[in-house]
Amino acid sequence: MGTYNSSYVFILIVLVIVLLESKTVLGGRYHVYVINDLGKNIILYVHCKSKDDDLGKHWLKFGADFNWSFKINHFYTTLFYCDLSWGKTKGHFDIFVAGRDWGECGHENICYWRAKKDGLYRYNAKGEFDERMFKW
Template sequence: MNTFLVLIIVIALSVGSTNASILFPKNKVYIVNSLSKYDDVLRVHCRSIKDDLGVHLVRYPLDNFHFELGDNIFGGTKFICTLSHGVGFKSSVTFTAYEEGGSFYIRFGALDVWEAREDGIYLTDDNHHATFMYAW
């Protein structure tokens, strides 16, 4: 039990140090505007229980909004994003853009790329394959 506690303290101190980004890179979430019209602005609002990242307007072509985050060792890291577009931003979808795996399962350097297209929201995996996830 004492060894486990020491390990937790060492990890916590490492994550807080200036060299932590090399050993434990932050996870990244990108929201990309791939809507086909030049005048179609994507409104992005991402938030967690602790952080509200505010409203951002992402313009076409292929502009993006992104943020970096670290997982909590005790679980609970989750970001919800609302994407809206169209006249009056009436086409809208709210989804979980990032959620950690649970207590004591920490990801480092994860990359989640969400892409807004005409028919909905796609998630791109590490092999650059986009999967349809949500309709507008």
Template sequence: MGNLKGVALPLLFTFFVLHLPFAESNWIINYHIHVTNDLPLLKSPPNQPNLFLQCKSKDKDIGERGMVKGQDYTWDTPVNFLRTTLFYCKARWVGHKTRSFDAFVAERDEMPCSQNHNSCMWSVRDDGIYFSKNNETWSNLYPW
């Protein structure tokens, strides 16, 4: 009986290692997070970023980006095995306000985002940061 345990664990480990590339390509879903600058245009200077957005997780910093009206900040992420994947952002509306928000929380967003081809849609507007699961109906989840 003790010999069986000594063989079973290495066999299980070998099975998972050999099947890992298959699992990554077929079982792990990537989610696409989109944050769009829908703030009013700056009066002056024209065509200058009026929104600065920095997004990151515990393990990955996507970086800060200055955005003009209509620009999209996009990245992809898989959900980890424990479903604790979390990306948060800090939005700074030049000359107005700053707000942090959770752009992707696996347990909260997997189901609604999967209804839109695994895309999570965010819109930064003058009264807050909106979320949509279908790019048609929007909810202000993070008022300024």
């Protein structure tokens, strides 16, 4: 009976590893774009980070974007957050949350975020429209 239990546990562990790996392979690389859609002459300040990476400070003119790419970790806990500001308006946003955004950014794994005067919008690939996700 001990051998049966050991074999069962081994097969279960292998299955979990295969599932985690296949999810990562299927997910591939993600590309995130933060776009200034605030209007002419309005500069958007962007500072994005993860637990492991500081992507630096960026000042975007109207229509410009800041972008980066990455792979989701094996435990699907990947998180990128950004501080955004323009004028006296500021916000701290979770720009990419693996559990929320996996599969929501379209078949190309591209997440488009647009900073507008009334909030931050993510392109909804399923409905093909910009959806307000956060208010300032």
